[in-house]
Amino acid sequence: MTISLAIEGSGFTSKTRDEVRYFEHALFVIDEHGVIQSVLEPGDECYQSEKAQAQANGTYQSIADGSYLLPGFIDLHVHAPQWAQDGTGLDEPLEVWLGKYTFPTESKFADESFAHTVYEDLVTRMLSTGTTTASYYATVHRNGSLVLAQGAERLGQRALVGKVVMDDPEANPEYYRDASAQAAIEETERFINEVAKLNEHSVQGVYPVITPRFIPSCTDEALRGLGELAERYKTYAYIQTHCSESDWEHGYAYERYGRSDTHMLREFGLFTDRSILAHSVYPSEEDMRVFAETGAIAVHCPLSNAFFAGAVAPIRRYLAAGMHVALGSDISGGYNPDLYGAIRQAMISSRMLETGVNRDLAAQERGVEGSALTLSNAFYLATAGGGESLGLPIGRLEAGYAWDAQVVDTRHPGARLPIFEPNEPASDIFQKIMNLAVPENVRTVWVQGRKVVNKENGAR
Ligand SMILES: [Zn+2]
Numbered sequence: 001m002t003i004s005l006a007i008e009g010s011g012f013t014s015k016t017r018d019e020v021r022y023f024e025h026a027l028f029v030i031d032e033h034g035v036i037q038s039v040l041e042p043g044d045e046c047y048q049s050e051k052a053q054a055q056a057n058g059t060y061q062s063i064a065d066g067s068y069l070l071p072g073f074i075d076l077h078v079h080a081p082q083w084a085q086d087g088t089g090l091d092e093p094l095e096v097w098l099g100k101y102t103f104p105t106e107s108k109f110a111d112e113s114f115a116h117t118v119y120e121d122l123v124t125r126m127l128s129t130g131t132t133t134a135s136y137y138a139t140v141h142r143n144g145s146l147v148l149a150q151g152a153e154r155l156g157q158r159a160l161v162g163k164v165v166m167d168d169p170e171a172n173p174e175y176y177r178d179a180s181a182q183a184a185i186e187e188t189e190r191f192i193n194e195v196a197k198l199n200e201h202s203v204q205g206v207y208p209v210i211t212p213r214f215i216p217s218c219t220d221e222a223l224r225g226l227g228e229l230a231e232r233y234k235t236y237a238y239i240q241t242h243c244s245e246s247d248w249e250h251g252y253a254y255e256r257y258g259r260s261d262t263h264m265l266r267e268f269g270l271f272t273d274r275s276i277l278a279h280s281v282y283p284s285e286e287d288m289r290v291f292a293e294t295g296a297i298a299v300h301c302p303l304s305n306a307f308f309a310g311a312v313a314p315i316r317r318y319l320a321a322g323m324h325v326a327l328g329s330d331i332s333g334g335y336n337p338d339l340y341g342a343i344r345q346a347m348i349s350s351r352m353l354e355t356g357v358n359r360d361l362a363a364q365e366r367g368v369e370g371s372a373l374t375l376s377n378a379f380y381l382a383t384a385g386g387g388e389s390l391g392l393p394i395g396r397l398e399a400g401y402a403w404d405a406q407v408v409d410t411r412h413p414g415a416r417l418p419i420f421e422p423n424e425p426a427s428d429i430f431q432k433i434m435n436l437a438v439p440e441n442v443r444t445v446w447v448q449g450r451k452v453v454n455k456e457n458g459a460r
Contacts, residue, residue, distance in 0.1 A: 003037070004449060005030040005403070006054030009063025012430050013071055013397040014384040017319060020376045022426040023397075027051055028069075030403045034203065034449025038399050066411040066419075068433060071395050072132025072404035072445065073339035074386030076160075076299045077240075077278040077328025080136045080148050081106045081115070083122040086332040094246055094308045097333075099173070106139045106164075107176040115144040119151045122337065127157055128455075129338040129439045130406035132447045133386065133394055135160040135240055135276050135299075135328075137211055140178055142187045142194075149195050149206050156452035158204040158394070158404070160238050160276070162211025163191040167222045178222070185225035192229065192237050199236075204402075204448035205392075207238055212270065214242035215261050216252050220268075227269025238274045238390075241265065243298075244287070245279035246309050262287035271296050273391070278328060281305060281313045292322035297389040299326050300381060302345040304333030312353040315346070315381070316371055324389035327381040340437055343378040375434045407444040408433050415440040 007028045015021040027040040027047055040047045054060035063069055082102060089101040109115045115138075126134060134152070138145035138161055145163040152159035165188060167178035178184035188210060195208035210226050210233075212218045218226075230239050243261055244250040253261035262283055265271040273295030280298035283291065291298060300313055318325050327342045328334075336342065350373040356366025387395025394402050410417040410433065417432045433441075445453035 002032040003029055003054065003057075003059055004032045004034075006050065006060045007063065007069075008051065008060070009067070009069045009407070011063075011069030011397065012379075012426075012433075014376070014380045014395070017380045017385070018374065018376055020379060020427075020430055022430070024426075028397065028403065029054075030449050032449075034403050034447075035393075036397065036399050036401050036403055039397070063407055064409070067407050067409045067443065068429070069397060070130065070406050070408060070433070071383040071397050072406055072447065073130050073382045074133040074326060074390070074395055075126065075131045075329050075339050075342070076135045076276050076297065076326040076386055076390075077301050077330045078126075078134050078136050079331055079333075080119055080122055081109045081139050082332035083337070084108070084118045086337070087335045088332075090307050090335065094248065097308070103173050103176045109139040109144040110141050112143055112147050115139075115141075115147045116151065119148045120155070122331070123152050123155045123157050123159075125337055127155060127445055127447075128442065128453050129340065130442045130445055131157070131339050132404040132406070132445065133158040133160075133390075133392075135209060135238070137162055137164050137213075137240070140164050140166060140176065142191050145191060146194055146198075149198055149208075153198055153202050153206045156204060156447050156450055158206070158447055160207045160209045160240070161195060162209035162240055163188055164211050164213050165222055165226060166213040166217035168217055168219045171217045181219050181221035181225060184222050185229065188226060189229055192233050196236060203450055207236060208233070209238045209240050209276070210270070211239075212241045214245070214249060215256070215264060216249065223268040223270065230269050230272065230274070234272070234274065238276060239270050239272065240276040240278065241270065243277035243280045244282035246281070250282040260284060260287050262290050266290060266294070276326075278330065279305060279309060279313070280318075281309045281311055288318065288321045288323060291318070291324070295324060297324045297326050299328040300346060301328040301330035301334055302342060302349040303336055304330035306345070306349060308333055312349045312371075314353065314368065314371055315350060315373055315377075324385070325381055326386040326389050327378070338439060339382050340434070343375070343382050343434055346378040346381065347373055347375060375431055379434060403446050403449040405446050406442050408437055408441050409443045410441065412441050412443065417441070
């Protein structure tokens, strides 16, 4: 084993869903593959000798006092082209928003140079706020989608990228859809192979994702064909789609099939332990059992849900039912590209679900008891929960995990966090970081042991 880095610092990582572990002056020993080989605490036997050796061979780095290490964030639902329209149209209902803003925007990504400009900007922005892994929808264009995969690969982000399938002529505008179900399936298969090839020389990993936009935009023929691809490429391709996002979408599957979209996606072979199911606000008890049995991932997108879903997803219930849950920004149904925002909104939405919001009801009738998430829960969803649900060794600062990490400087000029006491409890510092950190506080980011953001040098 060759040691490529030995980093000494204090910080936070999820211990369990409910508990965050604080470490102080821990020494992370990272090998040439960017994997944490060991984590030594100051009291450990080899701590001093490992540190001295790293100092002697030039691999040692230390994180300054007042700065804290956190695992990189994992954002499992992002519409990359919608970065170009981010922040707009949020006062419209979902169906209007798609036709008026989203489809016209996404259709522009037939132009690869436009795609390049927007995608590089988004990936750079996400990395700079600590998002080290993201699952992206691109557009229907295979070439444009490949531009996104290449961009993320080159900029050093671990990315899951899907060419979007939307083939139903009844449901999609003529200027923006797949030519036919057959064409959609063939283009998806080509895309899977192109990304697999790109991944051969990738340090951090870039994965193809089979991406039916959602049931309402696809024909049965396309859904069936994509399910067959999911089976054929199950060792390295993921699957993503929207599931039970809104009353309209949830009701749509019942109208078309007389069954839930969870049930139908499973019938089509699109609901497996590699399925990333955005929103998942309305699954029934039976659907929830399907999630738990298959190991599919419900991606909580709390900000976007506040605009478009019509309800708050009961995340505590999902976790209690044994479902995998991760967090998503849902650019641009949610406007905030920074996962700190999703952590905060997950807390806020869950508290509103707990208490209820209609003040005309009596307090005891207003809310849903047992719904509130703690900051530790939300942090888990953004880090370890995302990693576990993908089946990848990411999201924790522990031996055996990839060194995907961010440094948050609580004393950065202009973005100082209100920490005044010399011995402020670590749990308070953690809460202040989660609730108050802004992009300027994130100073350094690594993915798979490689430094991809270094604001101290004046770069990105
Ligand atoms: Zn979405």
